[in-house]
Structure formats: C-alpha cells, structure tokens
Amino acid sequence: MxxxxxxxxxxxxxxxxxxxxxxxxxxxxxxxxxxxxxxxxxxxxxxxxxxxxxxxxxxxxxxxxxxxxxxxxxxxxxxxxxxxxxxxxxxxxxxxxxxxxxxxxxxxxxxxxxxxxxxxxxxxxxxxxxxxxxxxxxxxxxxxxxxxFLRPDEEIAREVRHEVVEPLFPGADRSVEVRVADGVVTFTGEIRDTALVPVAARMARSVEGVVDVGFDLSRPGVAGRHEPPVAGPLP
The missing domain is CATH 3.10.580.10 (CBS-domain)
Known part of the structure; x- marks a missing residue:
C-alpha cells in the first residue's frame, strides 16, 4: 500500500x-x-x-x-x-x-x-x-x-481519490473506487446519492491529464438488491 x-x-x-x-x-x-x-x-x-x-x-x-x-x-x-x-x-x-x-x-x-x-x-x-x-x-x-496528458495513470488516480472521492463519498459511501486507464477515469462500486454522479464527473474532469470520465456504479436496494444508477461515460 x-x-x-x-x-x-x-x-x-x-x-x-x-x-x-x-x-x-x-x-x-x-x-x-x-x-x-x-x-x-x-x-x-x-x-x-x-x-x-x-x-x-x-x-x-x-x-x-x-x-x-x-x-x-x-x-x-x-x-x-x-x-x-x-x-x-x-x-x-x-x-x-x-x-x-x-x-x-x-x-x-x-x-x-x-x-x-x-x-x-x-x-x-x-x-x-x-x-x-x-x-x-x-x-x-x-x-x-x-x-x-503524459501524467501516469496512477498519479491521476491518486489525485481523483483525494480531490473527488474523499470529499464526495465519505463514510458509508467510501465503497466508491477509482480506476484510470490511458487517462480515462472510471468510478466503480456503490453509491447512495446518485445526484453526486454529475458532480463527480465535473470534478474529475478538472484534474489535469484526465481524458474522459465513466461510471460503473450500483445503488444499494431493498433486501440486498442493487440498482445501477449509471454506467458508461457521462454526457
């Protein structure tokens, strides 16, 4: 680590x-x-x-x-x-x-x-x-x-975690993870408040070196069911 x-x-x-x-x-x-x-x-x-x-x-x-x-x-x-x-x-x-x-x-x-x-x-x-x-x-x-755009993917990922995930998804929502491949950021995991998705997209795009932002998130449902609020790149 x-x-x-x-x-x-x-x-x-x-x-x-x-x-x-x-x-x-x-x-x-x-x-x-x-x-x-x-x-x-x-x-x-x-x-x-x-x-x-x-x-x-x-x-x-x-x-x-x-x-x-x-x-x-x-x-x-x-x-x-x-x-x-x-x-x-x-x-x-x-x-x-x-x-x-x-x-x-x-x-x-x-x-x-x-x-x-x-x-x-x-x-x-x-x-x-x-x-x-x-x-x-x-x-x-x-x-x-x-x-x-020559910044290493891992460097971009660390910044997105610090500048986006930590302030937006504290506590129970810290199950949100970040992957970066060729400058494309993907948020994965579970999220309760889907209204934060476009906010996360805007914040992530402001990080230097980010090429695009996508989502592969699910929302906790009743009796363990999960509902996907958004997947793929956000317009």
Missing part, C-alpha cells in the same frame, strides 16, 4: 511547460532575415521585441506570404476590399511593418486552460509568454499544453 503522504496537486501554469529559449527579432529585422530565422529554428512565428524585451508584435508565415502571393500580379479590386491588412504587407520589408500587433500573449502565471482558450479564440498555434512587466520570458505551443 502506498503510504506516502498526499500533497494536493497544484494545477500547472504556463511557466511549467513553456520553452524558455525563445528566438525573436527586432522591429528593424529585414524580410529575408525573418525567413532565414524561421527556417533555421523551424518555427512558424517570431515575437517582435523592442527595448529590453517588451513584446510589441508577432510576425508569422501568414504575414510573409502576401509578398509571394502577389509577386507576379496585382490584387483584384475585390481582394483589395476584402484583405486590406494583408495587402498592406506586400510592400513591407521589415518586421515592424509585417508584424501583427498588438501581440497575442499569455502571462507566465496563467493556467494551461487559460492559455488553451486564448489559442482557440485567437486561432494561433504559439503564444509569447510575458512576465508581470510585459517582458518576454518564453513561448508556449499547443504541444506544450498537451504535456499534462
């Missing part, structure tokens, strides 16, 4: 998973240097910095492509009306003219869920990470945010 004292898990924050070695460019970086830097470091976007490291924008492959797209012809009138910002970059030659500003950034102390929401809403793959003073301290990617 594992008798190691349990320490409540603290949710990971961006600084736990970000890449601290960040490639960036200044406002005056020329077009060709930007392309060469992206190719050398195998990245699709670069933070643009000024001063001591304040992020003022981000230049991405999408910002550079209009120059090639219209290299052999002028944009149509319809394209001029629909894509004025992109077309303004056709004649740009430096990062300050090419970049998207203000930069979409995330604070180092933000949770991974917060960073994921920013990426989804702004449709970006990478975010510059800034400190309280707005200075660049790292970069976080979609892949970095997925690292929580």
């Amino acid at each position: 594992d008798r190691t004292p349990h320490t409540p898990h603290t949710p990971h924050i961006v600084s736990d998973v970000m890449t601290q070695t960040v490639v960036s460019v200044g406002r005056d970086a020329p077009f060709k240097q930007i392309v060469m830097t992206m190719e050398q470091w195998k990245v699709s976007a670069l933070p643009v910095l000024e001063g001591e490291g304040r992020v003022v924008g981000v230049v991405s492959e999408a910002d550079l492509l209009p120059k090639e797209e219209f290299r052999d012809g002028d944009p149509s009138r319809m394209e001029q009306l629909r894509r004025p910002e992109e077309l303004a970059r056709v004649g740009a030659v430096a990062a300050g003219e090419l970049m998207t500003a203000p930069a979409v950034c995330v604070h180092a102390g933000a949770t991974l869920a917060e960073a994921a929401r920013i990426m989804a809403r702004r449709r970006v793959k990478r975010l510059p990470v800034t400190d309280a003073g707005g200075l660049l301290v790292g970069v976080v990617s979609r892949g970095d945010l997925l690292k929580v």
